[in-house]
Amino acid sequence: MAMQHALYGPEGFFTSANDGPADHFRTSVHASPLFAGALLRLIEAVDAALDRPRVLQVVDVGAGRGELLTALRAAAGGTELGDRLQLTGAEVAPRPAGLPADIRWRRDVPSGVVGLLLATEWLDNVPLDVAEIDADGRIRRVLVDPADGSESLGGGIDAADRFWLARWWPGAAPGDRAEIGWPRDLAWAEAVSSVRRGCALTVDYGHLRDSRPPLGTLTGFRGGRQVPPVPDGSCDVTAHVALDAVAVSVGQPYRIITQREALKALGVDGARPSLDLARSDPAGYLRALSAAGAAAELTDRDGLGAHWWLLHEVGIDLRGSI
Structure with missing residues (x-):
């Protein structure tokens, strides 16, 4: 693989x-x-x-x-x-x-x-394999050349792959891809x-x-x-x-x-600190503002x-x- x-x-x-x-x-x-x-x-x-x-x-x-x-x-x-x-x-x-x-x-x-x-x-x-539905509706494994990343379609997938796709990735159409x-x-x-x-x-x-x-x-x-x-x-x-x-x-x-x-x-x-804190504790306000920015990134x-x-x-x- x-x-x-x-x-x-x-x-x-x-x-x-x-x-x-x-x-x-x-x-x-x-x-x-x-x-x-x-x-x-x-x-x-x-x-x-x-x-x-x-x-x-x-x-x-x-x-x-x-x-x-x-x-x-x-x-x-x-x-x-x-x-x-x-x-x-x-x-x-x-x-x-x-x-x-x-x-x-x-x-x-x-x-x-x-x-x-x-x-x-x-x-x-x-690691997993990727499959693609070809123009005839066949599910085929995607092959990748490690040297340059170029792709081609290989043979069909095995029974375990088919079983998983049928349950968890149904409805794929020609041209679609599914990650097994x-x-x-x-x-x-x-x-x-x-x-x-x-x-x-x-x-x-x-x-x-x-x-x-x-x-x-x-x-x-x-x-x-x-x-x-x-x-x-x-x-x-x-x-x-x-x-x-x-x-x-x-x-x-x-x-x-x-x-x-x-x-x-x-x-x-990610809530911004109160402006009252800026007046009573400017340094604390800046620390709280920094923490709010970090929290906003984590919860975006x-x-x-x-x-x-x-x-x-x-x-x-x-x-x-x-």
Whole structure:
């Protein structure tokens, strides 16, 4: 699979020892520490629902260079909860240089997690195949030349692909494309199965069955710009996630909400501070104004706020917290 090689091969985008992903695209994690602060409030709710265990695990799947775990560590520092947190990054790339020693790093997801399993913009990089409906109505696999990104149509797809498309991406017409998402369903179901008690949260670009994009979403990012998705390891190759298919694959209760809704429930709303604060505390007003700007970016309906949050509760009930 070209996407697998481009992202996770020997010289792949995520496995290369060169630039980190943050040099090429901006996520909520990179946008503002407010995102980590909101997740810490979610972690506090999970901790309370678990009756404050001796060790509370937080596992970040697809941890990049450890930015989110480092931010969570700083946000929880000096608190009773911080003393009980066990932070783990699950990532195919080597352990980043300079990562705090108390943050664990491994290639796979640990089993028996008691706490929170996180995956922020991971599923969009789980490799998948793309199919196109030809002029005769046949569903054919799209083939890509790794050297230049040129495309051609190959043979038909197999039974597993057909089954998934029939259920989750119906109604495609000649010329339409569909991204065959069952590898993401399996990846997320396997990750969530590692949670013994607590919850699992994935945050990502996505779409639902009634609004699949007719031409698909496969694209690339390099140096902060959108580029053609040439699978040569030089750029991020990504496609939006069929969130409802992923959700159903797990077999646990779930909720799907927008990031805008989720962050507002966790105290991030982007509201401008009162002008009264400017008169009584000008420096405080400027800090609050800066935070409001960062919150507005995280909750923008046309930007990061349009991300989807898929939350599974495993043996706990977080109603009232998010």
